[in-house]
Amino acid sequence: TLLVGSLALQMGPFVWLSNVSVDDPLTRHVISRFYPQIYLCAYPLAAASVRRLLTLLRPARVCGGGWAAAAAGGLLCACLAVRLPGQDQSSNYIVRGYAESVLKGMPEGAVLVTQGDTPMYASRYLSAVEGLRGDVRMVEVDMLGGGWYWRHTLRA
Template sequence: EGGGLPIAAAAAARRLRPRDAGAALQGGGLRGYGAAFAAAMVAVRVAMRLPSMHEGDNWYLWHYGRSHLEPLPPNAMLVVWGDLQQFSVRYLQLCEGYRTDVSVIDLAMASYHWYVPNQRSNLPRVHFPGEAYHPFPPLSPIPAFSLADLFDANAARMPMYTLPPPHNDISWQQRYRLLPVGILRRAMRREANTSLAEWIKHSSNALPTFPMPNASRYGVGTWEARMKEEAHSNIYAYVHDLLTEAARNSDQESIKHAVQVLESTIRQQTPHPDPNFVFHLGYAYQELLKLSRAAADLDRMITSFRTFLQAAPPSDERRKQVVGILDFYQRPRV
């Protein structure tokens, strides 16, 4: 990387020939050579940083956008929230013509009074039950709708998917479930019956398989780091729900699938694994141990929970629970 420095310095030196230097000193033209030398040094600094500035292999947001659209059934509705999801998805639709059958609604933008009137013609299959989105419609100065209202208006029209909704909008919770499907959620009426096997098959095929950005290259504050955080957060929700259902049904194969997803994600987080993922990996091995009684599952459970104790902050309330589990399983048997 530093090879450009002597080359550029030599080039600058060649420009300052002895007779030119003497003339410059006599005529006050040294400033011109100084400016040329300064410009050369700036060019050197840029050249030295080119490898770290190279983004030719940065397809992360492109993959991220596709991971939203690819698993959706035809003519689905996708509710997103914020610039990262909106721009990565809309770029693919508008610039590459990919999955233009999907109706994408940006809930953040829908809170502005101009959004819905403009989008009604762009999204003819979507029914907007008001003039703007508001988590608390009665407080809106214009006729507004909540997320539950949007679901109600379109449930019979098309399959509905969303990113995790805003925390201040809980209107959907009484009438809908949000089942993790890859990094998305599918909105389903609570009375609808969905078998565990069917849901796992559909959702596991939708998990992102592209490599995540390296934290040493894309630090906190970059779009890539934010994308990685969002993707892992949604994968965590999927695994949490999967383990809950699998443990309830003593489904060993589903627990093994959760282990595979967790281990793959934790490898991407090295050297600083998320304590939530490590805790659930230990929990998954604990559930497998109950069903298999295998020594290998015991060893992996202990290793996972020890890693959790190293990664979790002292304030994490699960630490006491994990210490109790380790004490129980490592206690000498009589």
């Protein structure tokens, strides 16, 4: 029942708030990529684990309930101190370099056909914001299924 409840609590509001038609191929593509299905299993299991842990620790209250919160906060800070430096990507320019190389290698007035967020958004950013190769037109393959994208592309 915990899994079914989490499914209803997650999926219902997601579909209702997204306010999109699932008949559109682009919408189905986006939902399949970004709908966090793994959380449907992970969150109930995590909740059950925390509940079990609290049940086991309940008889061991010696100094009130504050020690558990302090221990959890200390554990969180320790995890952040250990893991955060390895996650810092502020000096990683691989995607930028890739997009620059692709755009600089294109002939004048070319059409760049891309698939996926990384090449598309990096190339669009460099072109629109930094003015690199404004003559290159960009087409996203995943968006070709929508009629609005064809109208927008033909107008541009």
